[in-house]
Amino acid sequence: MTTAPVSVNDRLDREMMALALRLARRGWYTTRPNPRVGCVLARDGEVVGAGWHERAGGPHAEVAALAQAGASVRGAVAYVTLEPCCHHGRTPPCTEALIAAGVRRVVVAMTDPNPQVAGAGIRRLREAGIEVESGLMGVEAEALNPGFIMRHRAGRPYVRTKLAMTLDGRTAAEDGCSQWITGAAARRDVQHLRARSCAILTGIGTVLADDPRLTLRPDELDLGALARHVDPNSIPQPLRVIVDSHCRMPAGARLLTAPGPVLIATADRLAPCAREAVGDLIENDGFPGPDGRVDLHALLAGLAQRQVNEVLLEAGAVLNGAMLQAGLIDEMVYYIAPKLLGDRGRALFNLPEALALAQAVPLVITDVRAVGDDWRITARPKSSAGGA
Numbered sequence: 001m002t003t004a005p006v007s008v009n010d011r012l013d014r015e016m017m018a019l020a021l022r023l024a025r026r027g028w029y030t031t032r033p034n035p036r037v038g039c040v041l042a043r044d045g046e047v048v049g050a051g052w053h054e055r056a057g058g059p060h061a062e063v064a065a066l067a068q069a070g071a072s073v074r075g076a077v078a079y080v081t082l083e084p085c086c087h088h089g090r091t092p093p094c095t096e097a098l099i100a101a102g103v104r105r106v107v108v109a110m111t112d113p114n115p116q117v118a119g120a121g122i123r124r125l126r127e128a129g130i131e132v133e134s135g136l137m138g139v140e141a142e143a144l145n146p147g148f149i150m151r152h153r154a155g156r157p158y159v160r161t162k163l164a165m166t167l168d169g170r171t172a173a174e175d176g177c178s179q180w181i182t183g184a185a186a187r188r189d190v191q192h193l194r195a196r197s198c199a200i201l202t203g204i205g206t207v208l209a210d211d212p213r214l215t216l217r218p219d220e221l222d223l224g225a226l227a228r229h230v231d232p233n234s235i236p237q238p239l240r241v242i243v244d245s246h247c248r249m250p251a252g253a254r255l256l257t258a259p260g261p262v263l264i265a266t267a268d269r270l271a272p273c274a275r276e277a278v279g280d281l282i283e284n285d286g287f288p289g290p291d292g293r294v295d296l297h298a299l300l301a302g303l304a305q306r307q308v309n310e311v312l313l314e315a316g317a318v319l320n321g322a323m324l325q326a327g328l329i330d331e332m333v334y335y336i337a338p339k340l341l342g343d344r345g346r347a348l349f350n351l352p353e354a355l356a357l358a359q360a361v362p363l364v365i366t367d368v369r370a371v372g373d374d375w376r377i378t379a380r381p382k383s384s385a386g387g388a
Helices: 008-027 061-073 094-101 120-127 138-144 146-154 184-196 204-210 224-228 296-305 317-325
Strands: 038-043 046-052 077-080 105-108 131-134 158-166 199-203 239-243 262-266 282-286 310-313 331-337 363-371 374-381
Touching: 008 038, 008 046, 008 061, 008 077, 008 105, 008 138, 038 061, 046 061, 061 077, 061 094, 094 120, 120 131, 138 146, 146 158, 146 310, 158 184, 158 317, 184 310, 184 331, 184 363, 184 374, 199 204, 199 317, 204 239, 204 317, 239 296, 310 317
Parallel strands: 077 105, 105 131, 158 310, 158 331, 199 239, 199 310, 239 262, 262 282
Antiparallel strands: 038 046, 038 077, 331 374, 363 374
16 A cells, blocks of 8 residues: 655645644643644745744733734744644733734644634634635644643643652552652653642542642752743742542641642532631532532533633542543553552552452553652543543
């Protein structure tokens, strides 16, 4: 079977879209709750303008690229990783900016899942006589924004669980001690997961056992090439969400006084958890389930309403097990230390009963790499709707 040769125009389109995708990644940690988007403007095969969305409320990628291009944009081709918006939000519609600038063609990687756009941006451009093509490098574009896409398509955030364990699958010793199973390099690597997340989710059991702060620590964040574009101290602290069905949150918990907002999710809408510690950044909300515990589906739907795109689950076996059983984990990041703790150590997931081999949860491994002396394995449940 022969493969058709790639035309010069096709090759150029891919090169320009690849550049737009690289630009979009510069907003990896700073655009939430907005999507990460890049735009390149090219005329006669030469880049005349390029930009990316840096943060919510700031210029969109198209506007930034147009500003750089100036008058040379007329007759150019725009390459955008996400369908241009056609509605008034914090900023004016990008479709109108592209039309007014006189671009002749727009190449879009993927349509916007936001129902306020969802193809309407492409229609508006075509109505204005602009040629539009959609779908080029769409898989790569979707990988940029799993949470934004999940929030609009499924009504909940994308959930990624972080699991630190020994080589024999134990997360803590028999006495509950877990600091530190993995090395310093792995713990620094976790800061990247926190930085990209809108929220960190844990259970009251973890709070009572470990008294964590669950904050992003900018001084431990190695941005590499992104350091030229992102000040780590400008990355917002994620919302910390604690599943505390029966209001056991101690008023002196460190996370209540650590930087950033806190949401205490209870099974009672009127529960005054940690009332004496409540300030402007600490909030209670109830998500009552039929079993007297927090309804996890309702909690995630509530977080989506708060425009939370990606959730990092940093919890113990109880909440991890409940989230897995509810089908609410989309991705798993395992940090595996070259240590053994034996069969009395704590497990990763509490499940209600022993599973037969045929009932095992199948995973798809998407990445394996060394992090210091440890290993990081990224996987997703095979049945996950969030899987790419």
